[in-house]
Amino acid sequence: xxxxxxxxxxxxxxxxxxxxxxxxxxxxxxxxxxxxxxxxxxxxxxxxxxxxxxxxxxxxxxxxxxxxxxxxxxxxxxxxxxxxxxxxxxxxxxxxxxxxxxxxxxxxxxxxxxxxxxxxxxxxxxxxxxxxxxxxxxxxxxxxxxxxxxxxxxxxxxxxxxxxxxxxxxxxxxxxxxxxxxxxxxxxxxxxxxxxxxxxxxxxxxxxxxxxxxxxxxxxxxxxxxxxxxxxxxxxxxxxxxxxxxxxxxxxxxxxxxxxxxxxxxxxxxxxxxxxxxxxxxxxxxxxxxxxxxxxxxxxxxxxxxxxxxxxxxxxxxxxxxxxxxxxxxxxxxxxxxxxxxxxxxxxxxxxxxxxxxxxxxxxxxxxxxxxxxxxxxxxxxxxxxxxxxxxxxxxxxxxxxxxxxxxxxxxxxxxxxxxxxxxxxxx
Amino acid sequence: xxxxxxxxxxxxxxxxxxxxxxxxxxxxxxxxxxxxxxxxxxxxxxxxxxxxxxxxxxxxxxxxxxxxxxxxxxxxxxxxxxxxxxxxxxxxxxxxxxxxxxxxxxxxxxxxxxxxxxxxxxxxxxxxxxxxxxxxxxxxxxxxxxxxxxxxxxxxxxxxxxxxxxxxxxxxxxxxxxxxxxxxxxxxxxxxxxxxxxxxxxxxxxxxxxxxxxxxxxxxxxxxxxxxxxxxxxxxxxxxxxxxxxxxxxxxxxxxxxxxxxxxxxxxxxxxxxxxxxxxxxxxxxxxxxxxxxxxxxxxxxxxxxxxx
Amino acid sequence: xxxxxxxxxxxxxxxxxxxxxxxxxxxxxxxxxxxxxxxxxxxxxxxxxxxxxxxxxxxxxxxxxxxxxxxxxxxxxxxxxxxxxxxxxxxxxxxxxxxxxxxxxxxxxxxxxxxxxxxxxxxxxxxxxxxxxxxxxxxxxxxxxxxxxxxxxxxxxxxxxxxxxxxxxxxxxxxxxxxxxxxxxxxxxxxxxxxxxxx
Numbered sequence: 001x002x003x004x005x006x007x008x009x010x011x012x013x014x015x016x017x018x019x020x021x022x023x024x025x026x027x028x029x030x031x032x033x034x035x036x037x038x039x040x041x042x043x044x045x046x047x048x049x050x051x052x053x054x055x056x057x058x059x060x061x062x063x064x065x066x067x068x069x070x071x072x073x074x075x076x077x078x079x080x081x082x083x084x085x086x087x088x089x090x091x092x093x094x095x096x097x098x099x100x101x102x103x104x105x106x107x108x109x110x111x112x113x114x115x116x117x118x119x120x121x122x123x124x125x126x127x128x129x130x131x132x133x134x135x136x137x138x139x140x141x142x143x144x145x146x147x148x149x150x151x152x153x154x155x156x157x158x159x160x161x162x163x164x165x166x167x168x169x170x171x172x173x174x175x176x177x178x179x180x181x182x183x184x185x186x187x188x189x190x191x192x193x194x195x196x197x198x199x200x201x202x203x204x205x206x207x208x209x210x211x212x213x214x215x216x217x218x219x220x221x222x223x224x225x226x227x228x229x230x231x232x233x234x235x236x237x238x239x240x241x242x243x244x245x246x247x248x249x250x251x252x253x254x255x256x257x258x259x260x261x262x263x264x265x266x267x268x269x270x271x272x273x274x275x276x277x278x279x280x281x282x283x284x285x286x287x288x289x290x291x292x293x294x295x296x297x298x299x300x301x302x303x304x305x306x307x308x309x310x311x312x313x314x315x316x317x318x319x320x321x322x323x324x325x326x327x328x329x330x331x332x333x334x335x336x337x338x339x340x341x342x343x344x345x346x347x348x349x350x351x352x353x354x355x356x357x358x359x360x361x362x363x364x365x366x367x368x369x370x371x372x373x374x375x376x377x378x379x380x381x382x383x384x385x386x387x388x389x390x391x392x393x394x395x396x397x398x399x400x401x402x403x404x405x406x407x408x409x410x411x412x413x414x415x416x417x418x419x420x421x422x423x424x425x426x427x428x
Numbered sequence: 429x430x431x432x433x434x435x436x437x438x439x440x441x442x443x444x445x446x447x448x449x450x451x452x453x454x455x456x457x458x459x460x461x462x463x464x465x466x467x468x469x470x471x472x473x474x475x476x477x478x479x480x481x482x483x484x485x486x487x488x489x490x491x492x493x494x495x496x497x498x499x500x501x502x503x504x505x506x507x508x509x510x511x512x513x514x515x516x517x518x519x520x521x522x523x524x525x526x527x528x529x530x531x532x533x534x535x536x537x538x539x540x541x542x543x544x545x546x547x548x549x550x551x552x553x554x555x556x557x558x559x560x561x562x563x564x565x566x567x568x569x570x571x572x573x574x575x576x577x578x579x580x581x582x583x584x585x586x587x588x589x590x591x592x593x594x595x596x597x598x599x600x601x602x603x604x605x606x607x608x609x610x611x612x613x614x615x616x617x618x619x620x621x622x623x624x625x626x627x628x629x630x631x632x633x634x635x636x637x638x639x640x641x642x643x644x645x646x647x648x649x650x651x652x653x654x655x656x657x658x659x660x661x662x663x664x665x666x667x668x669x670x671x672x673x674x675x676x677x678x679x680x681x682x683x684x685x686x687x688x689x690x691x692x693x694x695x696x697x698x699x700x701x702x703x704x705x706x707x708x709x710x711x712x713x714x715x716x717x718x719x720x721x722x723x724x725x726x727x728x729x730x731x732x733x734x735x736x737x
Numbered sequence: 738x739x740x741x742x743x744x745x746x747x748x749x750x751x752x753x754x755x756x757x758x759x760x761x762x763x764x765x766x767x768x769x770x771x772x773x774x775x776x777x778x779x780x781x782x783x784x785x786x787x788x789x790x791x792x793x794x795x796x797x798x799x800x801x802x803x804x805x806x807x808x809x810x811x812x813x814x815x816x817x818x819x820x821x822x823x824x825x826x827x828x829x830x831x832x833x834x835x836x837x838x839x840x841x842x843x844x845x846x847x848x849x850x851x852x853x854x855x856x857x858x859x860x861x862x863x864x865x866x867x868x869x870x871x872x873x874x875x876x877x878x879x880x881x882x883x884x885x886x887x888x889x890x891x892x893x894x895x896x897x898x899x900x901x902x903x904x905x906x907x908x909x910x911x912x913x914x915x916x917x918x919x920x921x922x923x924x925x926x927x928x929x930x931x932x933x934x935x936x
Contacts, residue, residue: 195627199442201542201564201602204626271543317520317541319562433839451841458825458842467878470828727842730828734839 001042002026003419008047008378012054013351014367023052025374028417033368043419045412047378053350054366055087055118055375055415057357058328060152060177060231060255060303063089065111067096072308072395074108077328078117080306080394082421084328085410087375088119088365089306090357093130094153100125100136105144116428118415119375121147121363126165126176130154135165142172147361150177152231155213157183159220166226175227175253175360180213180238181278190319192265192280200268202318207235207286210279214238218245221252229360230254232305234279236289243298253360254293255301258327258334259400261290267400273314273321274400277307291343300356302349304331308396326394330387332379333406339381340407378412385409393426433731436555439545440565441606449607452727453575459730460723462499473502476733479527480506481537482559488694489559489569492718493536496725502733505532520544521551528552534733537561555732563597569693570603572724574611576717577648580689585612588645592674593652593701594623594663600693601652605631616642619652619674622663639674643683650691651676651701667700677703681711689713764909764917767928770890773906774803777888778810780904785855790883792820792851796860796872797827797843802921803890804859822847824858829871851880857904861919863889866900891930893917 003025010021010033017033024032024039032039063077072080074091081089091108093099099108105122112120124141128134130151138149149169156162156178169176186209191197193204214230218241221228233239233254242254259277264284267275275281293299307324314321335353338344344352354377358366365375387404389397413421420428431447441449462470478497482490490506497504507527518526520539527535534555537545542562549556560566574584581587589608595601595617608615609632616634617624624635636642643649654670664670671677676690690702690712698704707714765773785791788811795804801823808819825843858872869887876882888904893911907930911917914936922928 193626195630198625198628199602199631201562201599203563206626271546312519315521317539317544317547319541319543430841455842458828458845461845462828465879469878471874472828730842731839 001417002031002039003043003045003414003417004037004039004041005045005047005052005376005378006037008050008052010052010368011346011350012368013347013355014054015369017368018347021052023368023376025376025414025417028373030368030370030372030374032370045378045419047412049382050378050380050411051346052376052378054354054368054377055413056085056332056353056377056410057088057090057365058086058304058306058331059090059148059301059357059361061089061091061306061328062094062308062324063091064308065095070395071310074111074120075115076393076395077306077308078112078115078120079426080326080328080392082118082413082426083393083410083424084330085332085377085379085413085421086118086328087377087413087415088121088363089328090121090123090147090361092123092150092152093125094151098125098129100128100130102137102140102144105141105146109145116418117420117426118413121145121361123148123150123152123177125149126151126156127161132156132158132161135161135168138169138172138174142174146174147363148175148177148229150179150231152177152179155179155181155183159216162217163220163224166220166224166228170224170226173227173362175229175362177229177231178213178217179231180210180217182209182212185209185212190276190280191268192282194265194283196265196268200271202268205278205280207237207282210235211237211241214241218242218250218252222250225251228252232257232260232279232303233299234260234286234290235282236286239289239293239298243293243296246298253300253356254298255303256290256294256299257303257305258331259325261287261294261338262334263287263400271318272400273316273318274325274398274402276318276321276323277305277325278323291338291341294338294352295343300352300360302331302335302352303357304328306394308394309398310396311398314398324398326392326396326399328394329392330399330401330404330406332410333408334401336381336408374414374417376414377410379408379410381408383407383409383411434735436732436735436737437545437549437557438567438728438732439549439556439558441567441570441603441610442565444610446610449571449574449610452571452724452731453578455727455731456571456575456720456723459499459726460720462726463719463722468499469501470499471501472730473497473500473733476502476533477531478502478504478534478536478729478733479532480504481523481527481535482506482508483537483539484560486538486559488718489538492721493557493559493725493729496722496729499722500726500730502729520548524548524552528554533737534729553737555735555737557728557732560599563599563602565603565606566599566693567603568721568725568728569600570607571728572717572721573600573604573650573691573693574607575720575724576691576713577613577689579716579720580713581647584608587613587647588616589613589648589650590616590618590642590646591650591652592618592639592676594654595619595628595652596623596625597655598652604650605633609633616646618642620664620670640680640683643680644685646688647685648689648691649676649684653693653695654697654701656697671700675699675701675703676706678705681706681709691717694718762932763929764891764932765907765930770906770928770930773890774806775810777904777906778807778814781807781857781886781888782811782814784886784903788815788817788819790853791855791857792822792849793857793859794822794824794847794872794876796858796868797823797825799919799921799924800860802923803861807859807888820849822849824872824875826868826871826875829874831867831871845875847879851876851882853881853883855884855886856882857886857888859888861890862917863887863892863900863902864895864917866896866898869900870898890919891917
């Protein structure tokens with residue numbers, strides 16, 4: 001089956017393409033990318049006025065299956081991702097039970113395969129039950145399809161465990177994705193420690209709760225030579241450390257989330273639980289530092305940390321509400337703002353949302369080379385829309401962006417050659 | 429000048445204007461007079477139902493509200509945490525909705541979560557009077573403190589008030605700061621560095637860790653209760669050291685102004701925050717605070733309950 | 738404030754303005770008020786045979802001003818002090834839940850014992866009688882007076898309760914749409930009583 005995407009502005013950073021091109025897909029792969037393609041095709045997709053890029057990859061989501069299917073499950077999560085323009089996601093293992101064995105990986109991949117929506121590349125737990133005590137079977141996890149390891153939701157507090165994990169993971173060339181949180185400094189905090197938390201009478205989490213572990217983890221990465229990736233970095237202090245580390249050649253990478261470059265802790269005013277997540281929203285200085293770090297490549301990737309929670313859970317007293325917000329369906333327009341603000345070029349953005357995640361996870365995606373698997377996202381930069389609760393594909397609606405006017409939306413998505421999102425509608 | 433009360437709730441002093449605070453204080457003045465009569469009752473809230481919803485134990489605040497409601501001829505019922513359904517896992521919202529279904533006009537609530545009063549007020553039609561939400565605010569305490577200061581000092585502008593103690597965990601401190609600032613007082617917070625919240629200067633107060641240095645300039649010392657459990661959170665090493673550095677002893681009083689007034693929201697940890705002689709001494713206005721508390725709460729219940737739901 | 742429109746004189750404007758402007762009728766001017774107060778003071782003294790065991794209680798706000806004037810007038814006749822109390826009846830009203838605007842609670846100060854006293858309640862205008870009913874409730878909570886009498890500057894009729902004044906400055910028949918304004922120089926610009934057409 002031959003599919004032609006024509007008239008689109010192709011942005012492929014790996015192949016240094018940033019211009020009007022046509023893309024020819026044959027069955028599961030990209031056959032050709034060129035100015036004009038005259039071959040006869042079975043289907044044509046007109047991408048006039050739109051951007052055509054390698055499929056977006058969200059390397060950090062929570063799909064809540066097994067265990068909390070009332071918040072989200074694999075199906076609703078993948079549908080939400082697809083609507084958001086993603087061709088692949090990496091679900092974190094802090095499900096119930098924790099995904100710490102090969103069969104857990106296989107189950108998730110199997111489900112995704114059955115659904116035929118988008119790619120699911122699972123992240124396996126670093127320690128059994130994420131208890132931070134005993135390592136999981138990295139080899140088995142990899143055989144089951146894991147592309148990375150993480151105890152996300154928890155920090156790995158025992159430095160020795162993290163050290164051994166980094167060393168052991170070298171054998172399997174797996175990246176360890178760390179959630180930095182010094183438990184002592186975190187204490188009973190619910191939001192960023194600062195002027196706002198003092199006003200609201202909410203116990204705060206200082207930025208140092210993150211940066212103290214970032215510092216430690218950099219040193220462990222250096223000690224072991226293992227690959228370490230920082231999840232959801234939120235603060236200037238952490239970014240300064242990562243900048244310094246990269247200058248000296250540390251093998252670390254880092255991601256941030258759209259809310260860390262859009263919102264400050266003032267979003268919590270009036271005890272808005274839709275602004276409660278971990279790490280918390282910080283100050284304007286931190287927001288500015290995140291933007292700068294994206295520009296300077298201190299931050300390699302944008303991920304969402306999509307964390308669904310049901311309405312009744314979030315509709316509670318601030319300290320009782322769970323941490324987390326959804327993000328799959330708003331990530332693209334929020335990230336496009338960076339292009340609008342001239343902090344990133346479009347090519348840089350595609351790098352952060354597609355190529356870099358693929359390279360960190362060592363999956364052969366993120367580019368439109370000839371012969372590559374055809375995972376493609378087509379989006380309209382100028383399309384204006386409003387985030388409406390009822391229209392969200394995700395089961396949960398816990399987003400601080402409800403009601404926001406957005407600019408930019410994925411309209412068409414091709415996964416492994418299959419045209420699964422057609423004119424903003426899911427078709428399988 | 430003539431400001432009207434239009435809020436169904438009293439959630440914080442932060443959101444009130446100076447004029448609204450003055451209105452409450454003026455109304456409280458009249459109610460103080462009612463409490464001094466032979467028949468301590470007016471029919472103003474006759475037929476209204478008020479519910480005390482206290483998730484944290486408290487005898488004095490709860491009783492104060494109860495007396496206030498009864499003097500206004502309202503019917504008041506008490507729901508306390510031990511027998512409330514929340515111990516069975518019912519959410520705050522559900523508990524409140526159940527009470528509301530019984531056509532309660534006003535709920536007076538004390539709860540351990542900051543923001544819970546605002547949360548409740550959003551969720552129900554009845555009025556909500558915040559009797560203390562976590563470490564956020566305790567507005568009626570703030571108001572009665574202001575009332576007491578003005579009663580003794582005849583004014584609030586330029587009066588130097590020092591809040592002493594665990595400012596970080598004190599809802600009384602926050603309410604005092606908001607209310608006193610709006611009325612022109614000069615506030616200093618004093619306590620161990622571990623118990624002073626970050627960036628509190630942004631609220632317009634001075635910070636000092638050394639009480640002896642500033643005690644001589646203060647017109648009012650409002651002594652906050654120290655929770656003995658804080659010792660475990662590494663906030664200070666021992667009660668003994670806390671009392672030595674920040675306790676108002678007879679010795680320390682010698683450094684204070686002769687006309688200083690000593691306040692405390694109660695109950696007093698005698699020998700810790702305040703020496704017994706000071707708590708019972710002639711500079712102490714602690715009992716006036718209690719009397720004024722009933723008047724202030726009558727004013728608050730009167731004003732909020734009569735606003736249309 | 739205003740006089741009968743005819744007094745203004747300008748004829749062309751007459752037709753244009755009649756439809757628009759509410760007319761204020763002056764009922765009592767300053768000297769008339771003084772004369773009424775003086776007469777009422779005498780009447781109170783006459784009925785009660787002096788000031789023995791008697792006290793005045795003025796109803797906030799203008800009843801208080803009137804009560805002060807009556808007390809002064811009485812004191813200058815008998816050369817004896819008349820106890821004076823101030824009463825805010827807002828906590829005793831029967832219509833609190835129905836008013837759209839919250840009333841301001843003012844001072845109540847009754848520093849003498851009411852028991853066995855003759856209390857003369859004083860108010861500026863007697864209309865439906867509900868204010869006086871509230872005042873009676875309040876007074877009875879303060880003690881057990883021997884007798885309560887009522888003095889008002891203006892009685893405008895339209896009683897809704899069986900209440901009558903013992904001492905009246907002036908009786909003015911009014912329509913319900915009309916508004917009666919009593920102004921005293923202590924609180925307003927001058928002494929006068931006007932009736933405004935409120936329709």
